[in-house]
Amino acid sequence: MDNSMPVVSKMYCSSTPAALMIRRRPMVVNGGGFVVTDFSHNVVFIVDGCGILGSKGELMVKDSDGEQILFISRKGGIVQALSTRNKWNGYSMDYQGKNKLVFSLTDPKSCIAKGAPVRIHIEPKRHCNNWDFEICGSFADRNCTIIDCTGKIVAQMGKKELIESNDFYHVTVQSGCDQAFIxxxxxxxxxxxxxxTRC
Structure with missing residues (x-):
């Protein structure tokens, strides 16, 4: 039975849990972003941020071959400026460079919304509680969990044992979940x- 939950693509869903290691790249003139490997040190994903793309509020997720698979941008404009939340949109990239909205993420940006959960909506809409995923815990402390709208854990983040640095951390993605999306x-x-990823 196929229990995959693709967001970007079914090809990034595994039938077993995946342990991924994230290592920040140093901030240099053309640096920034991070590299994602498996525990055998094989590169799985590369994330480029402002230091490489040259634009604030834009991120790119690439596969191990450097092919662009997910473009993420922070929404702007007057409506967004007046909102108590920031909105980020994620677009899947096909081989022709066309993109399709696959998810949006909202995070509180003011003291009024402080403490409000970070929520993710999948496109096309398939939510059960007006949202599809929620982030619990603290990213800054490298201790957070992504749950779906039924309360099931889909991914969990933690620090790498024996390494006292925020430059290295790991994410365990549950079976069937889209690793590129996570x-x-x-x-x-x-x-x-x-x-x-920020300049």
Whole structure:
């Protein structure tokens, strides 16, 4: 029985849980972002941020071959400026460079909305509680969980044992869950917290 939950693509869903290691790239002139490997040190994903793309509020997730698979941008405009939340949109990229909206993420940006959960909506809409996924815990402390609208854990983040650095952490993605989507969410959280993807 196929229990995959693709968001970007079914090809990023595994039948077994996947343990991924995230290592921040140093901030240099053309640096920033992070690299995602499996525990055998094989590159699985590459995330580029402002330091490489040259635009604030834009992120790119690539596969191990450097092919663009997910473009993420923070929504702007007057409506967004007046909102108590920031909205990020994630677009899947096909081989012709066309993109299709696959998810949106909202995070509180003012003291009025402080403490409000970070929620993710999948496109096309398939939510059960006006949202599809929620982020619990603290990204800054490298201790957060992504749950679906039924309360099931789909991904869990933690620090790498024996390494006392926020430059290395791991994410366990449950079987059937879209790993590219989870890494896209990690990229947005990284940017929100002013880390390696932000200039």
């Amino acid at each position: 890494i896209g969410v990690m990229a947005v959280l990284d940017n929100i917290h002013g880390e390696s």
